[in-house]
Amino acid sequence: MSQALRSAKERALQIVEQASKIRIQDARDNLGARTSGRQVRKANNQMGHTQGALERAAKPPLGWIWGDFFRPWQRMFPGEKHFNADINVRREYIPLSLIELTRLIDLGWIDPSKPIDISTLCRTQKFQINPNIRQYGFDLTEEGADSFPYAIDIEVQYATQSAIAAVEKAGGRIRTSYYDVNALEAAIDPKKWFEKGNVVPQRKAPPKTLIGYYMDAKNRGYLADESDIENNRINLANIRGYKLPDHEMVTEPLKTVDQVFHGIPAGSVISLADKKLYSPTNEIHREYYSKQVADKQYS
Amino acid sequence: MLASTSVSKASNLARIVILPIRSFHDRSSVPRVVDDREKSSAKYTDAGYNFRYHQNGVDALPRIPDCKVPVARPDFKVREPWSVENARFGQNDYIDLLGDGSIHPAQLQYHTPTWLRGFPGQHRANELVKLIHYRNLYDSKLKQNSPKRWHELRKRIKYLMMQHNYNKQDELNRERDLGLWDEKPDYTFKDKSRRSFRDEIP
Amino acid sequence: MFSRRLIIRAAQFSTSQSKKTEKLWENPWKHALHQQEQPRTSAKVLEVPIDWSYVERLMPIEIIPDVPKHETYPTPSGWTPPTEAAKTHSYYVRRRRDHMLPLYLERKRDLLNEKTLDFDYVELVVLRNVDGNIFDCENELRQFVEAQLDHPIATHVDELKGRIKIKGAPRKIIEQFLYSKGF
Amino acid sequence: MFLSQLMRQSGASASAARNLWRKSENPFISTPQAWLTDLEQVEEKKRGIIDLHPDVFRVAPRLDILHRNLTWQKVYRNVQMTKMLTKAEMPGGGRKPWPQKKTGRAHVGSIRQPEFIHGGFANGVRGPRTWFYMLPDAIRLQGLCVALTLKHAQDDLHIVENMQDLQNGDPKFWQDLCESRNWGYSVLMIDDSDVISGGLAEAQEQLAWLNCMPVYGLNCYSIIKYDTVVLSKNALEKIEQRLLQHLHRAKPLNLKYRYQDYKEKILNESRAEENPNMPPIV
Amino acid sequence: MFKIGLQTAQTSLTRTPAVLSSSARGIANIPAHEYHIRFDQQSGRKRPAQDVLDRFKRLNNGMWIHAHAGKNKLRYMKDDKWQKTSLYYETCTKEQCQMLDKLVTPFWLRPKHYPNDPYQAYNVRHGIDSPRVDDKGRFVRERRKVLLDDSTSSRYFNDC
């Protein structure tokens, strides 16, 4: 008890205990936290303009320079196509470095014994992905690659070679997989998706521009076949000179190409209140949700 | 709490001070109330009124003889601290924190017009944003059933647009995020024709 | 042609059937083409048993999880828990709710720079959640930091809020101070 | 501390040492305690002692945070419905009343200028105006904790066993009860369900100063306005659980309030209040 | 134009045939003051200045770069040194950067991360001693780090 007395909070509370009952008008802000605004009288704020000019006259806009009215400063330079023109085309990825992944596993946010994908990363509420501004998922970057200790089974949307090497050196399995916008929205916030009463969507294959990346075994694409990936894994180990652990970390079988969540088939409806799962039985719906399809060309 | 800044004693070794860190400049982190402007204006007038305990009948209040100007007296305001509204003032303001999070206090503002319920207030959104929000919600009804108000609304919006986009000086601080619109890459690269906002006046 | 049909279909769906007395001019397409109500056959559904743990693991984490037991500290990513030594000092720095040190960066406006006629800004490190004798903490912090930096630092102590603002020291050094004290 | 010694002498049942969830091992924290009583009879019969969570009932008494919460509660519901017309909206006044020069009068452009009687207003009060804003969750949570701490520190916070289905509903009985227990002039009873049944329901109908609220109705203004705050046992559990959950939640505490998240829900719920054909007058 | 549109309707229904609206207002006679629209007509939001998006690029640490003025003009007459230097991109001064920040909407001020981005190396600038955070406590030049304290992040990231 005596220890507590020396803390400012306890001393303040003792003052409060002896004080009179605190009423609504007693609560006030700290002295000096807010100062009354500075009254700018007419005399001292003309700044060389009369009051009318300040209030009514149109002012030259930002970037206007003395001179040609139709050529403001920002028009003096030639445009560059690859500056911002392809904003509606290029895909943005959220960087996830290996050291941050290690820290998340250390502090218990992510369970390394289960497969890690967009849903597990987004359920920690530490990442914001917005598919509407063409953010297509996570990019595993290589900061912290040299001391990555955990054998994990991870699936990201883009990964550099050194990140792949780090994960495999630690005995983990890494796959890069594509989420189209609809599936991505479901994967980011499954609870909100189910509470909107939506059907679990079918994940479409990558469009023409991206299928090359995801069919390439070098990037551990999910469309490449396992044997190629295995060879690549071995010769990557040889190139980078680390010894591959004998068996690869396999927590669960990989998701199928059109599956968004582990263990939940596409086309199923989940009711969170009753903990039930429904799936269609008539032919056309089952085929609609099982036919593996590629994303539209300009997605 | 007064700022306690202390500079360590210069050690006797001949140490070169690499980065002369001064203590805080004279203005401490919390601005001081130095001169209170209200103090000068709030003069209290001694009306010379002394309360006589044992007096019956109306007492002569201090008045300027034969002055026609009536003395201003605030009318009596009935304060019922324990009427139902006052007793229950502020109830359910923390319903999203203390409840299960399904209701937000913005939904409980029954006394506010429906289109303003939960809309950012005066010091966040200005009149132009509010009118545009009103117009986007009710333009079909306005056009059909109240043309004069539709005309007035458009005139007022146009006037405010000219004020805010042309006559106003450039804003000094960062644009305020009102939380009314979601982010989108609004880049109309190729669309050179749509270059002036006047093109789209409905 | 296709787009036209899609629009009609969408229009039909949105207007709820409840409005029987729909005026002619409100949906001219429907009346002009006098299409009868399109048949809408819905799906047939069956409940399927599922291991609910697959759905549980998708739900967002509500409460910050407790740190799992590690055999050796610091953990592979360099995180160290508060130690018993922390309780022996005359002050105590409580960790943030996500088990990190309560060190924040703040930018404060400094004097007006005559040359550039612009305000200078100075970077402060704010150490929060300090309980107990805060002035002891500030003294020890100053000694530790000035031993490493060779130049004096400025500190401002706010006792009731339990905060210390440090000017002139990078956040890394103050973290080392706190780790050395066991917080 | 001193309460426990007193407890031992009066021989009441052992203190129900509740396990306080995620209590910090900070040596400078003292765990607040409170008596557990009941509302069956007028005299106060102490049933036991309860430990309260220091993160909720023993925080630093920050009056400025409390002030921010009280002003927020006062201001954020304020609506000003008056609207002063501008000269453009005033009928008439389209023509220049007299020529610009040579008439010796002021040069004016329309009879509805602000200078004119019955003219429009230049910078008048424009339309329905709200001062709506939402304090960040961190400030509101801290405000609640500060209010509860102040009440507990000033012995105005009492925990009772049960409030539901009490026998006696006679206002006089309740007045004596409050008198004998030295409660203040106004009492706020907090229970975790929003329906009060039994004697308390009748009493609160008659007595203006005795009011019951559900847990989700609790707020800083009411805590400070009422002289005494009485929590039922389940209400205490629920308040502590909810506040601690938010204090330790994974989502950040300084999330900004975005109108667009609630826009659709608010407009849908309030569509029934609007006239289907006419736009709102305001 | 419309005829072709029909054939491709099968494959890309959503793309309506581009109607070239040659509105009377060409680019030349739209005066510059139309370029700082604080409140849009449709939704009341701020519109980014079109020229700034054409001619400038913002790096993640807040620096704006632009091409050399007149780099495409009369190249054959210029000397070799000019040919080389004219292809460089130049950085803007502090005032210009602040002005450009005001000319565009917050979407464009947000740090963006693209895999194998040619500008990746230029997003980080070393040796700057101005504060690392803005007035809201968010990093100005560095990448947002999840749950990392400075001791760990300075070992792995080379940000500031």
Add this chain to the structure above:
Amino acid sequence: MWRGLIRRLSTNSEQIAKVDVSYLRPRHRILAAGGVPPVEFDYERERAARRERFGKFGLASGVSVEELYPTVEEIEEEYAIGLFKELNEVKQEYLELKKKQDEAHKNRLAELEKNLKKYPAALEKYEASLVKQEKLKDEKEIALEKRIREIQEYFGYWMDPKDPRFEVMLEQKEAEEKKAVKLAKREEVQKKRYAEVVQ
């Protein structure tokens, strides 16, 4: 107005007063208590709202699970639009494209290989062609250069051969040369004659 003193007759006919102290509208009160609000608004009959109702309250919401799925006609409509291609098709296309690229790559390498072998011969041929031009250029060049040099000396400043005045100068020069030759010949004849006379 909506909150009233609800008196409910309890079993032993002793009235228990029940008071709602939530001060919320009925819909919000049910939501706050965690119940399922009844369908009362028009928007709740629309499709998206019914789906959301099922998502939030499950079977208790009274919405059948079938409504959550797209109808058969909509699926046929989507097939008709044909926005998405079959995965295997796309894979085949990609593989063919890749094969074509590999072939082109291989051919290019083979071609380079072939060229590399012929490279030394081609190099010599090229150098030889450079030298020959050298020679050819000399014969024509020397005459022209000589002429130009003379003209420049004659005029004292550099004259561009393509200049039209250059031809005019050229003719004058040739006329003077002829005259000089003639003079020289005449002088010779005179010298000879003078020599005869002198002897």
